[in-house]
Amino acid sequence: MMKNETSVIRRKPRKNPLRWVIVILLILVYAWALAGVPFTGLKETAGQIMKAIVAGIFSPDWDFVYLPEGEDLLRGLLDTLAISVLGTVISAVLCIPFAFWSARNMSSFHPVSGTGKMVLSFIRTFPEIIMALLFIKAVGPGSFAGVLALGLHSIGMLGKLFADEVENIDYGPSEALLASGATRMQQLWFAVLPQVLPGFLNYTLYRFEINVRSATILGVIGAGGIGTPLIFALSTRNWPRVGIILLGIIVMITIIDLISGYIRKKLV
DSSP states (O other), X not given: OHHHHHHHHHOOOOOOHHHHHHHHHHHHHHHHHHHTSOOOOXXXXXXXXXXHHHHHHTSOOGGGGOOTTSOOHHHHHHHHHHHHHHHHHHHHHHHHHHHHHHOGGGOXXXXXXXXXXXXXXXXXXXXXXXXXXXXXXXXXXXXXXXXXXXXXXXXXXXXXXXXXXXXXXXXXXXXXXXXXXXXHHHHIIIIIHXXXXXXXXXXXHHHHHHHHHHHHHHGGGTSSSTHHHHHHHHHTTOHHHHHHHHHHXXXXXXXXXXXXHHHHHHHO
16 A cells, blocks of 8 residues: 555656647747837937826826817717717617527527628628728718717627627526417517626627727727827827826726726626
8 A cells, every 4th residue: 555655656747748839839929929020229319209208198288178169178088988879879789680690599590690690700800990991981080980980890799799698598488488379579579688688788888898998099090089189189299188188088988997897797
């Protein structure tokens, strides 16, 4: 018995060669990625520019918070918030048919759900900024282009998440309604929707948080929102104005995250 115990204690762990292969591959990937990023050094004026940026950001232009005669921080933030709300609402409503189309358990013919997943994958392939550039050419610069860009792109992502939620439903209520003679629409309305609506709302709020951040970027290319005065301030090197705009964006996103997180905890 003592010999067996000693042999077990002295037994060396087996080396896993696959682990070393993975480590070597990761090192090669990082080396390849770093080699593809050229480093030309810093400019001679980099230190002065950084001092000006930091000094301007930490001494924000408080007068830009509200200007009675023109665009200011509050109007830009409200415009960004309106773009995010409208884009999220449009996508949350329009993606519901796509979600049931893509869910495998909603159709006995699997190629039907496969085509739905392909459509959603195609929609979310294009980033919001690419869609915004296309809509700016189609409808002109402004908030409407930003709403269309966020709404269309969010359909692809929310549709996929909604479809996953539909595929995870409990079939018990549907089978009970089917046994009592309910129609397909009644099963969908009374058995499926009550199960998936909390998840739908949870994903919609999460997507709204993402859309708020995206809306701040879309304004840089002319799609409305706070990004428009931000790019003007950056181009003119008005660092105090850049500072107050960044501070406003941080405060708005923080408040939205707190409210959205609280609501999502109540839904779960």
